[in-house]
Amino acid sequence: MSHTYERRVFAPVITPFKGSLAIDTPRFAAFCRWLIGQGAGLAVFGTNSEANSLSLAERRELLDYLIQDGIDPFRLLPGTGACALPDAIELTAHAAKLNCYGVLMLPPFYYTSISDDGLFRYYAEVIEAVGSSRLRVFLYHIPQFTGVPISHALIERLVAAYPRTVVGIKDSSGDWSNTETMLQRFPGFQIFPASEALLERALPLGAAGCISATANIQPGGIATLLHEWGTPGDAGRQARVSAIRAVAQRQPMIAALKHVVAHFTLDAAWRTVRPPLTCLGDAEGAALIAQLTALDFSMPAAERLSAVCRQPRDCAAAASAPAPGC
Structure with missing residues (x-):
């Protein structure tokens, strides 16, 4: 397993709404540009984007708008996981067509006690149906919300079958032992903890950065921590981003x-x-x-x-x- 990447921070961009509860698209795009200017990538349609309160059409149209507005698709890591396989295929194919950096894919939720065989088939069906060499899939492990954990055995199986496509994971479990085991077991896999507070432990083990809710409010601080890791001042930078995270959560x-x-x-x-x-x-x-x-x-x-x-x-x-x- 071998992938080349730079450490990055992605923000699961919060979604602004009008009083009518329609998406305020220009405000969203402006905020995305601000995040990029502070050094963050855009994990649009993540948990903190209220993604599961958005329709498929809204997600497609919003992604189109960002590209048309001049956002570099390489900055975009849209969430495309869905309960229904056809929905996941549609969203993932759309992101791949736009040449996004990758997609962040929840497992299908609602049904619990799903086997690794069922999950493997779900991800495989999406990958095969999209059929794009540009597709890069980042798994999204957040079992406390989905009720569907992504096991290490499943990761190993997916990477073996699709080594150029399944390239990373966001670990939102909050279980450091799980993150640590993945970092040790899958060197070269792009593993993103969901909190900047874990970076001091995760970066020495090869973490790819973080995909953090609080990157919406402190993107610059996290980006600086990542880019200057290993230089004097690490402890102070880490302490500051961790303190802000602790207040927000x-x-x-x-x-x-x-x-x-x-x-x-x-x-x-x-x-x-x-x-x-x-x-x-x-x-x-x-x-x-x-x-x-x-x-x-x-x-x-x-x-x-x-x-x-x-x-x-x-x-x-x-x-x-x-x-x-x-």
Whole structure:
């Protein structure tokens, strides 16, 4: 197993909604450009993107929009896993046609106690149906949500069958022993922990970087940690990104991320989530911002993303306005 890659951070990009709960596509694209400018790749349609609250058509159209808007497809790692095999094939084929860096594929969920044989057949059917040499599949292990773990034996089997296609995995299990075992067992496989707090342990074992929810709010800090790993200051950089991660994950992650982005972009509309999710409460949101402020946290140039703050006098009102749908 041999793959060449650079360490990268991908953000499962949060999805902005209008008051009507339709996707705010221009706002989404602007935020994607900001993330890229801070050094992050775009794992659009991940868990924290509210991907499973988006339709297939919305995901296809949003991906098309990003490409048409000038986003480099090599920056894109869209989520294409789905319960229904035809849906997974459709989304994966679309991403491959656009020459995205790869796809991040959940296993089919809802049915539990699925065998490795069934999962192998699912991934194999997608790969064979897409039939593209440009396709790069990153498995997505998040059993606490899916109820369907991706075993080490399944990884080994998929890599043996599709060595140029199945090239990595995101481990969102939260189980360090699982991540550590994969890093030791599959050298050269692109293994991404789901938290930057694990990088100090994962990078020496060959981790490819991380795909982290909190890359939405601290992409630059994580990118710097990855790019400067092994140089003086590692401990301080690691401590800082870990502290920010710890604050954010004390609240429901999607609502917390959107609250932070709303605050620092001076754009309360960012707080909106699609049901059944709910926005962060005012008290929880204020506590979150206070805790981040105590860490001297900032999102460089984020205020330039505001769609509503046109004049300086409007900024305070924009930042504190109630979000549509909250």
